[in-house]
Amino acid sequence: MEQIAEFIMHIDEHLITIVENYGLMSYLVVFFIVFAETGFVVTPFLPGDSLIFAIGALAAKGGFNIWISYAVLLAAAVLGDALNYFIGHKIGRRAFGGKHFFKEEHLIKTEEYYEKHGGKTIIIARFIPIIRTFAPFVAGIGKMHYETFFRYNVVGAFLWVTSFLFAGYFFGNIPYVAKNFELVILAIIALSVVPATYAYVLEHVKKRRAK
Numbered sequence: 001m002e003q004i005a006e007f008i009m010h011i012d013e014h015l016i017t018i019v020e021n022y023g024l025m026s027y028l029v030v031f032f033i034v035f036a037e038t039g040f041v042v043t044p045f046l047p048g049d050s051l052i053f054a055i056g057a058l059a060a061k062g063g064f065n066i067w068i069s070y071a072v073l074l075a076a077a078v079l080g081d082a083l084n085y086f087i088g089h090k091i092g093r094r095a096f097g098g099k100h101f102f103k104e105e106h107l108i109k110t111e112e113y114y115e116k117h118g119g120k121t122i123i124i125a126r127f128i129p130i131i132r133t134f135a136p137f138v139a140g141i142g143k144m145h146y147e148t149f150f151r152y153n154v155v156g157a158f159l160w161v162t163s164f165l166f167a168g169y170f171f172g173n174i175p176y177v178a179k180n181f182e183l184v185i186l187a188i189i190a191l192s193v194v195p196a197t198y199a200y201v202l203e204h205v206k207k208r209r210a211k
Contacts, residue, residue, distance in 0.1 A: 015030075015051075015054050015055065015058050015063070016058065016063065018030075019058070019063045019064070026064070027064075027068060027069070027072045030051065030055060030069070030072065030073070030076075031072050031073075031075070031076045032076075033046055033047065033051060033076075034048065034051065034052070034073055034076035034077055034080065035076040035077075035079060035080040035083075036080070037080065037132075037133060038076070038077055038080030038081050038084060038132060038133060038136070039079070039080030039081070039082075039083040039084050040083075040084065040087075040133070041084065041087070041088075041133060041134060041137050043133070044129070044130040044132070044133035044134070048129060048132060049127070049129065049160075049164050049188050050185045050188055052073060052160075052161060052164040052165050052168065053164045053165070053167060053168035053172060053184075053185075053188060054168060054172070055069050055073070055165060055168065056069075056164065056165040056166060056167065056168025056169035056170075056172055057168040057169065057172025057173055057177075057178075058168075058172075059165075059168075059169055060168075060169045060170070060172060060173050061173060066165075066169055069165065070161065070162075070165060073161045073165060074157055074158065074161050077126075077156075077157035077160060077161055078153055078154055078157045081122075081136040081153045081156075081157065082136075082150070082153060084133070084136035084137045084140070085136045085137070085139055085140040085144075085146070085149055085153075086140060087137060087140065088136065088137035088138060088139065088140025088141040089140035089141070089143070089146075090140075119148065119151075119152040120152075121135055121139075122135055122136065122139060122149065122152040122153060122156050123152055123155055123156040123159065124156075125156070126156040126157065126159065126160040127160060136149070136153070164188075172184075
């Protein structure tokens with residue numbers, strides 16, 4: 001975990017090394033990282049927001065082509081969520097039916113939740129680390145209709161990649177940002193949990209008012 005944390009905090013330096021060592025293959029490397037972070041339940045620790053921001057900043061310097069990066073990252077984000085959905089849909093349900101954590105009643109609640117709020121959840125989850133990885137998996141378990149899931153998957157990927165990539169492209173090389181890149185990454189991580197915190201507080205307030 002220490003190595004993963006170091007990679008995230010110094011992601012700009014690592015990207016430069018990747019570009020220098022792999023050239024055009026760098027696009028494949030960043031594709032795989034984003035694809036894995038969104039596509040496999042077991043890899044939520046991989047960098048997402050910070051990686052895309054750093055790619056944008058490096059693209060402004062000529063390290064990456066901004067439009068190729070945009071296409072590669074969009075494809076990785078959409079395909080990753082799609083894979084995660086199918087994994088949840090095909091094998092996720094087998095985890096339910098037990099007597100402890102994965103009860104059938106939890107599955108029913110999951111299906112009901114995604115029927116009512118699934119689209120909004122898929123979009124908002126894009127901006128929340130870890131939850132971003134689990135949301136499509138749970139959508140697959142909850143039998144969210146795939147055509148509906150795919151539409152929100154594309155919208156969420158577009159908003160996520162566009163906002164972080166071009167934020168990095170236009171603001172990542174401002175002298176203060178460049179000199180304090182680690183603080184910027186921490187700020188990005190902190191801001192990423194705002195939607196989840198807001199939703200939790202709002203739900204808590206509604207429950208208290210309902211009593």
